[in-house]
Amino acid sequence: MDHCKIQGFSPIHLIRPNDQNIEYKERGGGISIFVRNDIKFKHRYDLDIVLPYMECCFIETMFNNKKYIIAGMYRIPNTNINFFIEKFNEIIEPLKSSFEVIILGDFNINLFNDDINKNLFEICLQSNYLIPTILGATRIATKTLNNGQIVSSKTLIDNAIIKFNMKHSSGLIDSFISDHFPIYISLPEIIIDKMNTEKVIQYRQVTDITKGNFQLAIKRTQFNLSQNEAADRVFSGFHNTFNELYSTHFPIKEKTLNHKDEIKPWIDDTLKNRMKIRDNLYKLAFKKKISHKIFKDFKNLLTDQTRKAKAKYFENEFNKNSHNIKKTWSIINDVIRPKKSKQDISLLDDNGSDVQDSKVSVQFVDYFTSIADNLTAQLPNSPIHASDYLRNRNPNTFVFLQANSKDVETVINDLKDNGIGINKISNSVL
Structure with missing residues (x-):
């Protein structure tokens, strides 16, 4: 299979083993799936x-917040x-509720026939909410009869x-290209978006320790707060420092x-490493180098650890937001409701150039x-000035009162700590 490659695609091969203990009806067999290199799977x-x-050979991927199983x-x-x-x-059956299922292959069940094989297969598909999408003949065979007549x-x-x-x-x-016609299917809902590419985020780490430092x-910094200096100069110096x-x-x-x-934040590096071990154990078990029970026991243990990590994550999230009902419902909705895909909207300036997010x-x-x-x-x-339309004006209806430190502190404490971005001062720090 080293020579079976397509440039720009990652190959996945399932090779029929040469096992003398298993009786195979025919030679050949095996399945290959080729996935474009920019698609994570x-x-x-x-x-x-x-x-x-x-x-059968399976891959899992994600598009627009939907999980797909392709076989x-x-x-x-x-x-x-x-x-x-x-x-x-x-x-x-276990996959149909959690994944969008796509299966391509040669089933050797002729859907043109009205027989038991076709009926059983159609009932099987219907019970799993699946439908076949190819309706025309995929194989045309010809043979010559004894009388010389050619039939197809x-x-x-x-x-x-x-x-x-x-x-x-x-x-x-x-x-x-073969004795079977190639088939294809295109799904417009599958569009590669940012969910399938690595995303670099920027952040500031605001913790009790960093805030304390x-x-x-x-407190150790000497600010120039001289009353003899101009207010704008004093503030500029304070702001820069x-x-x-x-x-x-x-x-x-x-x-x-x-x-x-983004979707499974409870899976940390430890669990990721154990998942790699699980996959390696599967390969060893498949090649019969280790007992299948070793792989199965480790997989079950990892599944249990992952479920506990997920439960602990949501327990911490609910405790952290116990006084924020809006955030609590947001967490609940993220779990029970699928996220809708968002379209990227670009903003253009007067010159037609994209405006940076900042x-x-x-x-x-x-x-x-x-x-x-x-x-305006x-x-x-007009010969009439706008002020001429105003009657009985009182010039003393608006007064600026001097603010003290208590007023400033009250305003700061009422600020919400969200949506500031990395280029602004966090309200929790203030």
Whole structure:
């Protein structure tokens, strides 16, 4: 299989083992899946199967906050249909509620026939909310009779099977690359987005320790608060010193996230390493280098640890937000409701260039504050001044009162600590 490669794609191969203890009906077999290099996926070794009557290979991926299971499947011809149906149900039934299921393969069940094999297969698909999408003949065979007459037969044995509610476009490719016509399926809902690429985030680490060190540095700093200096100069000096100390004690850090980090934050590095061990144990068990029980026991232990980590994560989240009902419901909705995909909206300036995220708010302010001036410029000139329309004016209706430190402290304490971004001062620090 080293020579079976496609440039720009990652290959996944399931090779039929050369096992003298297992009786296979025919030579050949095996399944290959090729995944484009910019698509993140996981080979689901735990679902792969090689049996005398069927072979299947699975990968898992994610698009637009939906999890997909994609399988290549082959049913060995002239084998017991009941064995195949039973194993098919055993694999797919646990997946149908959590994944969008896509199965492509050669099932060697002719859907043109009205027989027991077709009926059992259709009932099996319907019970798992699946439908076949290929409706034309996928194999055309010809043979010559004893009288010299050439007859042809058409069968529909290859298919692309999906959930019944998935929008799709599918069909046959008119090519004689093999004795089966190639089939294809296109799903418009699968669009590669930022969820499938690594994302770098920037943040400042604000903890009790870093806040304590910052407050200590502020107390040790001598600010020029002379009343003889101009107010703007005094504030500018204070502001610059404050920002320098803030950047020193709360430096901007970067972290690379993938979609799993965002969706399953309870899976830490320890669990990730154990998952790698699990996958390696599966490979060893598959090659019969270790007992299958060793792999199964470790997998069950890891599953239990992952569930406990998930429960502990949500317990901590609920305790942390016990006094914030809005955040509590947000956590609940994230668990029980699938997230809807968000479209990226770009903002353009007057020159047609994209506005950077950090300058979006400035762009909005400039736009809305200029509305009055733009409308005023469109008004016709009038000999009457705007103030002439005002009657009985009182010039002393608005008074500025001197603010004291208590007023400033009250305002700061009422500020909400959200939406400030990394380029602003955290309200919790103030």
